[in-house]
Each structure stands twice: as structure tokens, then as C-alpha cells.
Amino acid sequence: MLTPTLAPSALPPTGDKYAQLLARCAGLPPIPTAVAHPCDYSSLDGALEAARLGLIVPLLIGPEVRIRHVAVEHGLSLEGIRIIDVPHSHAAAARAVEAVRAGEAELLMKGSLHSDELMHAVASSTNGLRTGRRLSHVFAMDVPNYHKPLFITDAAVNIFPTLNEKADIVRNAIDLVRVLGIETPKVAILSAVETVTDKIPSTIDAAALCMMSLRGQIEGGILDGPLAFDNAISKAAADTKGIHSEVAGDPDILLVPDLEAGNMLAKQLTFLAGAEAAGIVLGARVPIILTSRADSVRARIGSCAIAVLLAHARRTAAAVPA
Known part of the structure; x- marks a missing residue:
């Protein structure tokens, strides 16, 4: 069981609760995150904004040409960002899960593919994250x-x-x-x-x-x-x-x-x-950031912040001798 090792008290009852989440992540190292099929503006911008805020180190997995096209179209910088080229969303979901299993990532983030497609890869009895x-x-x-x-x-x-x-x-x-x-x-x-x-x-x-x-x-x-x-x-x-x-x-x-x-x-x-x-x-083996295309940027960043706190709690728990 994960215990509240990261903070002594609950979020304050008033104020901007997402800003408070970000404040609690301040000083924590960013978490390597596999982003599955970030092939539209909202999903790519959400991942890059989370990286800019120091929450995650994104590993973008999807058709590289499409990802770069979205970035150019919307003026997003991919400088220093690793991209793994795969042909389609199904392959992106499978490769993102593989990245977690291989230790390349400690978080999984949904891009512009359907939730069912990502969760099918996660729930696989042979190569999933159950x-x-x-x-x-x-x-x-x-x-x-x-x-x-x-x-x-x-x-x-x-x-x-x-x-x-x-x-x-x-x-x-x-x-x-x-x-x-x-x-x-x-x-x-x-x-x-x-x-x-x-x-x-x-x-x-x-x-x-x-x-x-x-x-x-x-x-x-x-x-x-x-x-x-x-x-x-x-x-x-x-x-x-x-x-x-x-x-x-x-x-x-x-x-x-x-x-x-x-x-x-x-x-x-x-x-x-x-x-x-x-x-x-x-x-699952790692927290999964499951956002909707209708989500605001604040909601996406809030999801990332919660996942980052969970990932650091897992690191702390793993470091404590049994």
C-alpha cells in the first residue's frame, strides 16, 4: 500500500487546487513518461507543457511525421524531445506499454488515440501492465x-x-x-x-x-x-x-x-x-494519465501532477527495506 510520504496534510480547502498540486511537485525530478500517439494539438501540447513545467520527461510514441506536422502547424518546439516512430495508434499503444515494461518510462500518458485502444494494450494478459x-x-x-x-x-x-x-x-x-x-x-x-x-x-x-x-x-x-x-x-x-x-x-x-x-x-x-x-x-504497474480530448490544459496538467506524485511515492516505497 502507498502511504502519504510526500505531504503531511491534505490540500488546503480553498484556492486554486491545481496550482497547489503543482506547488507540491516543485523540486521533484521529472518522471520519464511514455506518451501514446500524441497526434493532435491538445495531446501534444499537454505533454510538452507538462515537460516545460518540469513534471515529466516525455517519450513521444507515434507516427513521427504526424507528430512533427502537428508541432509545426501549432508552433510547438520538439527540441530535445525523443520520438519513437511507429505506424499507427495501435502500434503506439503497444510500444508505450513496452516502454514501461522495459523501464524506459514510469508513467503512461494517453495521446489522441481512443481510451479503449490504450487500455486494451495495458490489460493484455501477456504483454500488459496488469x-x-x-x-x-x-x-x-x-x-x-x-x-x-x-x-x-x-x-x-x-x-x-x-x-x-x-x-x-x-x-x-x-x-x-x-x-x-x-x-x-x-x-x-x-x-x-x-x-x-x-x-x-x-x-x-x-x-x-x-x-x-x-x-x-x-x-x-x-x-x-x-x-x-x-x-x-x-x-x-x-x-x-x-x-x-x-x-x-x-x-x-x-x-x-x-x-x-x-x-x-x-x-x-x-x-x-x-x-x-x-x-x-x-x-496497473504504473499510473496512467487518461485524459479526454475535451479536457482543458489545466485538467491535463492536473492529471500529470497527480501521476507524478504517485510515481514518486512508488519510488519512496520501493526504496524502503522490507
């Missing part, structure tokens, strides 16, 4: 009217996770948030209601996950659920319904019942509440 943990995605969200960073999982990888898969999803998210300095993250397990009923299977999963936490099968966080979104986020709503909980009104992590619910929730917060969302895939 571990004993389930792969899962976390949105690290800066929501303007919420008092601290909010992490939503899983909204991009696991479509209808089983109970055991949800347990791994929670473990991954807890490990991430602990690295960011929140020693005991609070996890709200979402459903449509706050009572357990066999008519809504996610409420049964929520109750089981809470018991798994009490029995030490899930460590490092405080879990509560099922909770509807209102009483998960609002202490007043929880009090009105007579819910007494350490988590209600103050969660760090929202565990959603399935990908559809999580994806809609994250995008509603982004497009209606003005939130910004960084995206990271966990459970």
Missing part, C-alpha cells in the same frame, strides 16, 4: 462550491463492477488520496437511497463494502453507505434524514454504483457546476 489489483479510474475534481478536492470512481473503466471489483476500486482510490496527503480518506458509497434494499443491488454492495472495511478487508479509509448523493455531500440533508455519519457532508471519495452513473455525475459537475477534472487510471 497487477493483482483491478484496473480502475479516478476523477480528481476541483468543484468550485465544494470545500475540498473530490474524487469520483469509477467513471471510465469498469462498466458494471462486481462487489469484489468495487472493493479494489475503493482500495485504489484510497491509496491515491493518501498519497495526496489525506491520511484517512472518507468514502461515500453512492446509491439512489440511503437504506439497504434488495430492490436496488448497489445498496447491498454498499453495506457489504462497509462491513469489509470493519473487518479489515479494506484498509486506510472510513466507508459509509449506501448514501444518496444529497446526504453524501450535504450534512444538512443527512441530518434531516436522521443519518449520523463521519462521512456524510464531508466525503473525499465518491464510489459510484456503475460507470454510467459516475460518468454522468462527473460531467454534470464539469459542465453545470464549472468543475475541472483530472483523470488517472490505477491498479
Whole structure:
């Protein structure tokens, strides 16, 4: 398990949360990063900007002619940047994974290829980056009217996770948030209601996950659920319904019942509440920076900063004698 060795406390509750992330990376050496198929402006500019900020050392993998064409078209400098020429996006995904396996890179970053294409290479049983943990995605969200960073999982990888898969999803998210300095993250397990009923299977999963936490099968966080979104986020709503909980009104992590619910929730917060969302895939040998073409530059840099903190935490953990 990764522990919060990089920072003594959580991100402050106010201010520019992404700027705070960058400040926490200050002084850390940049991490070698395999960038798979950065063949459009946003993905190439995001990788180069992360390099300029000292977060990563990019290894660009894709059709070199296309990468250089994008750079020339948009006035981006590739001076000093290593490029590995491969013919297409499928080959770029495979070669990027190979770069991680070979020790050329400690992070993997999605370029302009489809997420499924990259994750297929990552999940390969023969040449991928799987571990004993389930792969899962976390949105690290800066929501303007919420008092601290909010992490939503899983909204991009696991479509209808089983109970055991949800347990791994929670473990991954807890490990991430602990690295960011929140020693005991609070996890709200979402459903449509706050009572357990066999008519809504996610409420049964929520109750089981809470018991798994009490029995030490899930460590490092405080879990509560099922909770509807209102009483998960609002202490007043929880009090009105007579819910007494350490988590209600103050969660760090929202565990959603399935990908559809999580994806809609994250995008509603982004497009209606003005939130910004960084995206990271966990459970692989290395953190995976999984961004969308619609992501802002700030969101891309936020994703890189989180991945860099994770990579340095892994370096620290590996250096500690067993």
C-alpha cells in the first residue's frame, strides 16, 4: 500500500487546487513518461507543457511525421524531445506499454488515440501492465462550491463492477488520496437511497463494502453507505434524514454504483457546476494519465501532477527495506 510520504496534510480547502498540486511537485525530478500517439494539438501540447513545467520527461510514441506536422502547424518546439516512430495508434499503444515494461518510462500518458485502444494494450494478459489489483479510474475534481478536492470512481473503466471489483476500486482510490496527503480518506458509497434494499443491488454492495472495511478487508479509509448523493455531500440533508455519519457532508471519495452513473455525475459537475477534472487510471504497474480530448490544459496538467506524485511515492516505497 502507498502511504502519504510526500505531504503531511491534505490540500488546503480553498484556492486554486491545481496550482497547489503543482506547488507540491516543485523540486521533484521529472518522471520519464511514455506518451501514446500524441497526434493532435491538445495531446501534444499537454505533454510538452507538462515537460516545460518540469513534471515529466516525455517519450513521444507515434507516427513521427504526424507528430512533427502537428508541432509545426501549432508552433510547438520538439527540441530535445525523443520520438519513437511507429505506424499507427495501435502500434503506439503497444510500444508505450513496452516502454514501461522495459523501464524506459514510469508513467503512461494517453495521446489522441481512443481510451479503449490504450487500455486494451495495458490489460493484455501477456504483454500488459496488469497487477493483482483491478484496473480502475479516478476523477480528481476541483468543484468550485465544494470545500475540498473530490474524487469520483469509477467513471471510465469498469462498466458494471462486481462487489469484489468495487472493493479494489475503493482500495485504489484510497491509496491515491493518501498519497495526496489525506491520511484517512472518507468514502461515500453512492446509491439512489440511503437504506439497504434488495430492490436496488448497489445498496447491498454498499453495506457489504462497509462491513469489509470493519473487518479489515479494506484498509486506510472510513466507508459509509449506501448514501444518496444529497446526504453524501450535504450534512444538512443527512441530518434531516436522521443519518449520523463521519462521512456524510464531508466525503473525499465518491464510489459510484456503475460507470454510467459516475460518468454522468462527473460531467454534470464539469459542465453545470464549472468543475475541472483530472483523470488517472490505477491498479496497473504504473499510473496512467487518461485524459479526454475535451479536457482543458489545466485538467491535463492536473492529471500529470497527480501521476507524478504517485510515481514518486512508488519510488519512496520501493526504496524502503522490507
